[in-house]
Amino acid sequence: MQLPFDNSYARLPDRFFARLAPTPVAAPRLLKLNLPLAxxxxxxxxxLASDEGVEVLAGNRVPEGSEPLAQAYAGHQFGGFVPQLGDGRAILLGEVVARDGMRRDIQLKGSGPTPFSRRGDGRAALGPxxxxxxxxxxxHALGIPTTRSxxxxxxxxxxxxxxxLPGAVLTRVAASHIRVGTFQYFAARQDLDGLRMLADHAVARHDPQAAGAPNPYRALLEGVVARQAALVARWMLVGFIHGVMNTDNTTVSGETIDFGPCxxxxxxxxxxxxxxxDHQGRYAFGNQPRIALWNLTRLAETLLPLLAAEEAAAIEVAQEVLAGFAPRFEAAWLGGLVRKVGLExxxxxxxxxxxxxxxxMAENEADFTLTxxxxxxxxxxxxxxxxxxxLFKDPAAFDAWAPRWRARLAQEGRAPEAVRAxxxxxxxxxxxxxxxxERVIAAAVQGDDLAPFEALxxxxxxxxxxxxxxxxxxxxPQPEERVLATFCGT
Structure with a gap:
């Protein structure tokens, strides 16, 4: 079977990536295939589940139409800038246009060393x-924009x-793998032509309406700001902590990417x-909006040469766009919270x-989801x-709040069962x-038992x-089951 590749990123100049094939593995074995996503x-x-398909998913066979490459990018990691990061253990096989007409990257993660591996082995362990x-x-099932597996x-x-540890390869699907750090890579090299080509590519892929705007690059930045504000609010409304919100883990598509210490x-x-x-709590749950804005500010800095001919004018444009983050986030966060408590x-x-x-809830250690x-x-x-x-250590804390909530529900006058639904x-x-x-990972890694994984x-x-x-x-979790620390997959 020929996969229907149409590889727009591979048509960019070679300084955007390194062309190389995945490194073959010894004995590929399919563990899980996402049938609905396929x-x-x-x-x-x-x-895909055939021997030939599994060889493609493992990196042992490069399918016709694929143009495998490792993408170059930079990034701020815990606030410190690294001018070259890149795909150190991932290969972009190519892009397909899905049934919905949207373009999707197909990437192998854990597919062997690349020029960006920084002495790493380029592989992934089964657990991550x-x-x-x-x-x-x-x-995805919760309705949050995300890369898929x-x-x-x-x-x-x-x-x-x-x-x-046993090794594995994940096939990741994304709207794209363009990151804030991708823009930083070209800005750090003062490669204005590369920066403009990247911005034009991002506009075509994620903000096509921006191409007709008076200032397409301002419109691109506005789109990224809006998507990130909505994304972080949606994370927090389900109690999600990303754990490593570096600029190289912040996408221009507005998808959640990289699930290491999440x-x-x-x-x-x-x-x-x-x-x-995260020893200083930089990426704590409540800090995520502030960090998102910090990351978006780094993106705006890279775009300054494209936003206006004069630096002062470009900074003014960037500041105007960035000022829109807080009200967008607050509207999404508060709007989501009122719906969570039954208000329209x-x-x-x-x-x-x-x-x-x-x-x-914080003072009484109430479970976020169950509350x-x-x-x-x-x-x-x-x-x-x-x-x-x-769920409250002191139930009186809830009792003191509940009458105000019920009074507010009564103002809207909806039927109780409708509110509940x-x-x-x-x-x-x-x-x-x-x-x-952690339990399903332990079962798979220690006992080669995927039944708990499938059940979850x-x-x-x-x-x-x-x-x-x-x-x-x-x-x-019971006290003895509590997870106190999560770890990066590298």
């Missing part, structure tokens, strides 16, 4: 591959980190950090009402409040809880539905 992409799942598969597909393949080879809140606290490498429209005072709830899900039953009548009260449609019962993700995926595919047989997946 069909969305217009690919034949039966062929399964983590990304689980979390990215869960994010098409397949996971075991390599039959060990990778060496602190110890020997995690989901159990007990709510805005200062929560899980990443083992934001009114004056709602921000204070919701901030008070979050403060009480909002249980509120749906409480909205149907006071008899449903017991489950919410039980609307709340259940936006408050998931099931998220990829950290201890469950099936539950997370329907996050808003009642699943009586899956009730345990909705439970927070």
């Amino acid at each position: 069909q969305e992409l217009g690919l034949d799942p039966a062929w 591959v399964l983590r990304e598969y689980v979390v990215s597909e869960a994010m 098409l397949a996971a393949v075991a390599t039959g080879e060990a990778v060496y980190r602190e110890t020997a 995690a989901f809140l159990d007990a709510y606290h805005p200062g929560q950090v899980f990443s083992s490498i 429209a934001v009114q004056e005072g709602d921000g204070d009402l919701l901030e008070d709830l979050l403060l009480r 909002f899900r249980s509120l749906a039953d409480a909205a149907a009548g006071p008899g449903g409040e017991a489950a919410v009260r039980a 609307a709340m259940r449609a936006v408050n998931p019962a099931f998220i990829p809880r950290n201890h469950q993700v 995926l099936a539950v997370l595919a329907r996050p808003f539905d009642d699943q009586p047989g899956a009730a345990d997946y909705a439970l927070p």
